[in-house]
Amino acid sequence: MQQSERLYTPGPTPLPPAVYDAAALPIIYHRSAEFTAIFREFSTSLQKVFLTSMPVITLMSSGTGAAEAAVMNLCGEHKKGATIANGRFGERWGTLMERYGMDVCTYKTEWGKAPDAEEIEVFLRNNPDLDMIWLVHCETSSGTLTDIQKLLPIIRQNSNALVCIDGITAIGVHECRMDEWGIDVLITASQKGLMSPPGLAFIALSQKAWDIVEKSSPKGIYFDLCKAREAYIKGTTPWTPAVTLVRATYTALQMIEQEGLENVWERHAKTAQRLRDFFMKNNISLFSQSPCNALTALAMPQQAHIIANKLLEHNIRVARGQKHLENDIIRVAHMGWFHEQDSIAIEQAFLEIIHHT
Secondary structure (H helix, E strand, O other): OOOOOEEOOOOOOOOOHHHHHHHOOOOOOOOOHHHHHHHHHHHHHHHHHHOOOOOEEEEOOOHHHHHHHHHHHHOOOOOEEEEEEOOHHHHHHHHHHHHOOOEEEEEEOOOOOOOOHHHHHHHHHHOOOOOEEEEEOEEOOOOEEOOHHHHHHHHHHHOOOEEEEEOOOOOOOOOOOHHHHOOOEEEEEOOOOOOOOOOOEEEEEOHHHHHHHHHOOOOOOOOOHHHHHHHHHOOOOOOOOOHHHHHHHHHHHHHHHHHOHHHHHHHHHHHHHHHHHHHHHOOOOEOOOOEOOOEEEEEOOOOHHHHHHHHHHOOEEOEEOOHHHOOOEEEEEOOOOOOHHHHHHHHHHHHHHHHOO
16 A cells, blocks of 8 residues: 655644544534534634734735735735745735735845845835835745744834735744734745645734725725624624634644644744754755744755655655746645654655765
């Protein structure tokens, strides 16, 4: 019997057995008292992961849907936005704002490099009229961490813009404290650090952001956050929710709470450091100058497809780079349901490949 493939891609990520079990439960009616009770507890668990007292709204979409909901509800024509772009997703949020008629300026740096605090300060001083600024906490396309805790005070001192954090690959992996750090918009999705199936996105807004939403006229219906909040208060969603995904993700959130969120962050830090040490010891170069703890990008110039295919021979699936880095890096994820035996499997596979090339 062929051995099953192990998934070490930057999303979806492997699921705990208990999450599979929850996803296999019989379906229930989404307007029942049973689902309302689950959804209320689920929403409270999300607040604990976001470290916020504000509502965390659940959307039936990918993480990009949460970003679109933020832009659609908070900004529009005749407003100005900025994106801190050091990878594909930072660039995407700039494109998204442009699609909604915003004037967009971009701080751009090379992929794999974290934004420079002094340069960000100059950038903000040159753009004093921003309404919204996006930062990617963990840039999935290059495995790069942005120190948002360091940058947030600089942004606050030099701008009145809403600070929007793409935490899609960071939440459940890196320390991120929404209320304490003063984040206005924080988004994530189910299929990464929250070790759940794809299909759910989550968004939380500060009171400052909600005040703007309440005065806006969103163009859409499905991502109308005021409608979503009205339903949230009642313990439900405005449209038919993905009941199965909610129950599966709630199970994962309970596991995170049981382990302790700070312990989860520490586990990811130790795992990431172990693998980085292994790669460097074996002369495999890291691509990112500021590596995150969710995944490691390895520099493989013109060799990424070869290495990725060789790893598949060991039943290990990783991701190659995106856009111009498609054949120059591979991305090995180590977030969510990832343990010591996973590290061992990755290390053994790489050692065999190294010894046979």
